[in-house]
Amino acid sequence: MTVSFGDAGVVDVLDDEDKSDEAKEEVDSRDEEKTEKGVLESELSGEPYIFDYDSFRVEWKVVSHWEGACNVSVSLTNKSDETIHNWNLSFLSEDEIINPYNARITSEGSDGNKWTFKNLEYNQDIRSGESIQFGFQINYGERIDIPFSYSIDSSEKKVSDSDYEISDQIISSWDGGAVGELHIVNNKDTAIEDWTVTVRTDAVFLTVWGGNIKKVSEDTYEFSCPDYCQNIAPGQTAVIGYQLSGHDTSIEILGLKEWGNKDNTISGNSISDNSVSNNTISENSVSNNSVSDNSVSENKPVTYIESDGHQHIFIDSDEYELLEEGIYLLDVYSDSMTGYINYENEDQNDSDNENYNEIKVESVKLEICDVFDETIWEGDILSDDGFETWSAKDTGFVLGANKLIFDVIFSDDTALKEELIIINREASNIKNTFIELTDEDDDNIYDYYEKYFGTDPDKKDTDGDGLEDGVELFLLDTDPTDDDTDDDGIKDGDEDEDGDGLNILKEYELGTSDLSDDCDLDELSDDYEVNVLGTDPTFADTDFDKITDKEEIDLGLDPLNPDSDGDGIIDGDETITREVSKDYNGEAIDKVSVNIGCKGSMENKLFISKASDKSGILHDTAGLIGDFYDIECDADFETADIVFSYDESMLGDTDESDLRLIWYNEETREFVLLEDSVVDTENNTVSYTTTHFSDWGVVDGKAYEEAFDTPNTPGMSGTDNPYMNNDKFKCCDIA
Structure with a gap:
């Protein structure tokens, strides 16, 4: 009808x-x-x-x-x-x-x-x-x-500039990205309702929490209020968090709008x-x-309880970290969550109410929405264990901000609607959502996320700069929708960020990084390895002979041939003598060298440094020239030559022929003076062949011996001599 x-x-x-x-x-x-x-x-x-x-x-x-x-x-x-x-x-x-x-x-x-x-x-x-x-x-x-x-x-209208303040507060930043917050302060006497902030930036928003985001043009975005914080009370502040990717992560605030009513x-x-x-x-x-x-x-008529601005629905699963009221962080895989409801309205709290003991939760429905406000999961989650608890199984989330909308109905025909936010940082949590996980262009970005980032789900390389969209987003932090992210006139694929002669596209093909000119840390630049040596820039020992490419070059070996001399023994299994040294220019001892014969690589196995001397035992040594030096070796060896080079002009009254090496035995707490040290006055060196390493130094041998043999040295008399009758200072003279 x-x-x-x-x-x-x-x-x-x-x-x-x-x-x-x-x-x-x-x-x-x-x-x-x-x-x-x-x-x-x-x-x-x-x-x-x-x-x-x-x-x-x-x-x-x-x-x-x-x-x-x-x-x-x-x-x-x-x-x-x-x-x-x-x-x-x-x-x-x-x-x-x-x-x-x-x-x-x-x-x-x-x-x-x-x-x-x-x-x-x-x-x-x-x-x-x-x-x-x-x-x-x-x-x-x-x-x-x-x-x-x-x-x-x-109707939407502009908020007067004097009625609000917006500040962009950077929490952390790095080369290529930043995390920050927009703080919106209401200066009016009335609430700012259903607000929207418009911003401009050259960067790409990866995720947003505490609000929703919409791209309105190439570089302009709108942040809209979340459902749980649609109004900003007078004097109060709303906060939207974000993560940006790009070389220039600055944000320009263009204005604030709110939805209001006209007459x-x-x-x-x-x-x-x-x-x-x-x-x-x-x-x-x-x-x-x-x-x-x-x-x-x-439908059964219910009366929704007006929000008091506080959180009443909570998540108590261990995987979910409460960041602030209503916002949780999830950074591991989770396919379930539990929680509880903590709410009593005036009637429920009134013991005179005839239904006081009968009021309970009749149903709890949960809807999970993404940043597009699309439902990605929903279900009834009332727990059987108790009337105040809930349990959701086989849940799923997208990367970034997820909005959880809870709809709770009580037995007294009242209802509570509340929203929480989960910031999800684990990609695998998407698998239990309603989202179809397809990747039509095989660029390692789900078609769903292509919509989020604005890339073309049917093209591996949306902006045509030679780099796949997934590589730009997840490896390079460049904009897959802009072929020249930093606007320097060079396409992203042709950039050479580390200055090693290889552009980003070539580095990606090789598996190297555009942020380091020596990816395998073998002291050979990636460009030199690729274009001159032909060695692998991603592995320090190209021929797998137990010696790094750089060491082989220094030793005159072939970094592409594991048996350089063709004797049937790989280079790393032959005993090879090599020198490791440390320069101390401008000091009395200006160089310390170790010539050592051993097998395999010496990369990061022999270390020379100035010895630490908290007690002053070493530096108070009589006749000491310069400092003591700590020599440590992690490789197996039989003998090694220690060579100290000195600056003759800084010896003072010391005769070169009196120079001797000395080392400190930590076990016996004795100084060992090496009388058979070899002094080369022509080349200004003092050397000794040793079978061990410790703290080594150079002394004026005559001055050192006099300090122990003479009770009263100049400036010292009787027991004032710190070397006399003191167990800390013992001397072994090895001739």
Whole structure:
């Protein structure tokens, strides 16, 4: 049957949809003759009154009535493709309206019988295809004045620059990326509602938490408020976190906008721009006394508890780290989570309430959404173990920010809706989501993430710079949608960041890094190994002969041939003498060298450094020239020649021929003077062949011996001589 409304508001039921126009005109004519407005109780059919507009639909239903009063439920459905933000619904009614739920009254009928109902914080937005319900009580006379025209108002406007402050606070940064936060402070006396921040940057946003992000142009983005923090109270601060990739990670703040309401005028029985033509509801049929799925009669009416700004739903699984109220971090694989609900409204906390001991959680539904506000997982998660706990199994998350929407219904017909954020840093957690994990272009980026990063799911190299999209995103930190990320006139694939003569594309093909000119740390540049030697720039021992490429070059061996001399023994198994030295230019001892014969590589096996001397035992040695030097060796050897080179001009009164080597025996706590040290006055060296290493130094041998043999040396008398009668200072003279 078709429901039609006359100007006076009387409901007429046309049993036959094919009635002639004459019959309809007769009905309309009869309606116009009625002088009383409204509907009698006896005329109520029990079905909702449905009002369809291009962008929204209103279903008005009297759910119960008694003498002079009734309860009304209103369902508002978004028929448009865009989200309705910060809504309010206006209509005309001469009746008294009281006790609203799930909405608040902002216009109470004093202005030409205009009533306006506005969202609460938890139902502020209506997504495309979704509905919200609210209701109230009407006190009426003989007839119920049912409105026949409605206006829904939602418009975005710029916030004045003086009404807010936005700061970009960098938490950490590195070459090619940064992590930071945008802090939005409300300087107004009223709340900033359903806000959006517009920014510009040359970098790429990898992930965002504490808000949503939308790319509006090549370098411009919009951050919109999360559902759990849509309004910023006066004096309060909202925070959005982000991770950026790019060489220039600076952010320019372009402005702040909010969704508000404009003043709609209602004239007569219509609302401008939203009136129903001919005061009829077209193509709204009610068959078999049933209504659509969005009808209130299909669902149990509940009253949503208005948010108090605090978290009441918690995750207690160990893998989830609470960063701050409502935000958790997940950096390991997890396919389940548990938690609890900690909430009591005033009625639940009232021991005089007759249902006090019976109130419990009846259902808990969870919806997980990504940054595009698309559902990636949902399910009923009420736990069987207790009425305050919940358990979700086979859950999944995408990389970055995930929004968790909990819908909790209590047995007293109240409900709680709350949102949490999970920052997921483990890629494998995506596998339990609803997302189809395909990679059509085989660039190592799931097609789903290509949408997020703005790359082409059908092209390995979206920007045509020679680098695959996955390589740019996950290895190089360049922008896969811009062939010249740093705008220096050189395509990303042709850049040579480390200056080794190999461009990024070549380094990727070779498996080397564009951040190091010596990837295998063998002291040979990657370019020299590739273009001159032909050795492997990713492995320090190309021919696997146990000696590094650099050592082989220094020793005159072939780094491409494991048996350079062709004697049937690989180079690393032959005993080879090589020199390891350390320069100390400008000091009395200007060089320390070790000539050692051993097998295999000496790379990072022999170390020369100045000895540490916390007690002063070494540096107080009589006749010491320069310092003591710690020589350590991790390789097997039989003998080694230690050679100290000295600067003759810095010896003072010491005769070169008196120079001797000395070493300190830590086990016996003795100094060992080597009288048979070899002094080469022509080459200014003192040397000795040893079978061990320790702390070694050069002394004036004559001055050293005199300090022990003479009780009263110049400046020292009697027991003032620190070398006399002191067990810490013993001398062994090895001739």
